[in-house]
Each structure stands twice: as structure tokens, then as C-alpha cells.
Amino acid sequence: MGGTGVYIGGLPYGVREKDLERFFKGYGRIRDILIKNGYGFVEFDDYRDADDAVYELNGKDLLGERVSVQMAHASRGSRGGGHFRERGGHGFRGGDRGRSGGGDEKS
Numbered sequence: 782m783g784g785t786g787v788y789i790g791g792l793p794y795g796v797r798e799k800d801l802e803r804f805f806k807g808y809g810r811i812r813d814i815l816i817k818n819g820y821g822f823v824e825f826d827d828y829r830d831a832d833d834a835v836y837e838l839n840g841k842d843l844l845g846e847r848v849s850v851q852m853a854h855a856s857r858g859s860r861g862g863g864h865f866r867e868r869g870g871h872g873f874r875g876g877d878r879g880r881s882g883g884g885d886e887k888s
Contacts, residue, residue: 785812786853787831790820794845804843808834822853 798814805811805823808847809830816823825831831852840851 785825785828785831786855787823787825787834788849788851788853789818789843790825790849790851791846792816792821792848793844796821800844805834805839808837811866825876870881 787805796816798816801814801816801821801823803810808825809824811823812826813822823831823834826832835850835852838848840847841850842848857862
């Protein structure tokens, strides 16, 4: 269900899918990779693998650039599938970080 997507910010220019596969190697089976201009997303099969990758890789260097690795947040329009290869803003996103201040809101 949720929690398998990882946001990676600060990607160097020209980073390729193979570079991210190598960077995340050893943290579990990767289901999908999406690279945008300066950021990307990696989806793992298991949320525990995603959590381990965030804990271990946040702030590490990738091709000479220090990257930010965080759990991705699903957009309201996503349908729980988790894949982010669609265009038009569906799936995971990393652009709205910090707007709500983090944490869960109480009902």
C-alpha cells in the first residue's frame, strides 16, 4: 500500500536510472524509478527497504552531489497503486515538502 516510494532531491545533471540503481543497491528490490530535472523517485517492493534507504542514504554523495533522500508522499489524486510513471502530476511528489510542517494531524 503506502510508504514504498522514496523522494531523492538534489540529483546531479545527467543522472541516469543505472546511477540510481547502483546508489540504492543492497536496500531491496526496486519496483520503479522516475527521474525529473534535479529530483526523482524510487519505489521499493517493501516499505521497510524504503525506510532503510532513507535512513542510510540521506545526505550522501551521488556523482559528486549531496542528495536528500526522504519518504515520498502520495498526492491526493493517486489511487494507491504507487507507480509514478504517469505524466500530469499523479503518483508521488516531492515538491510540497514542509508545507504542513510534517507529522500526522489529529482528527
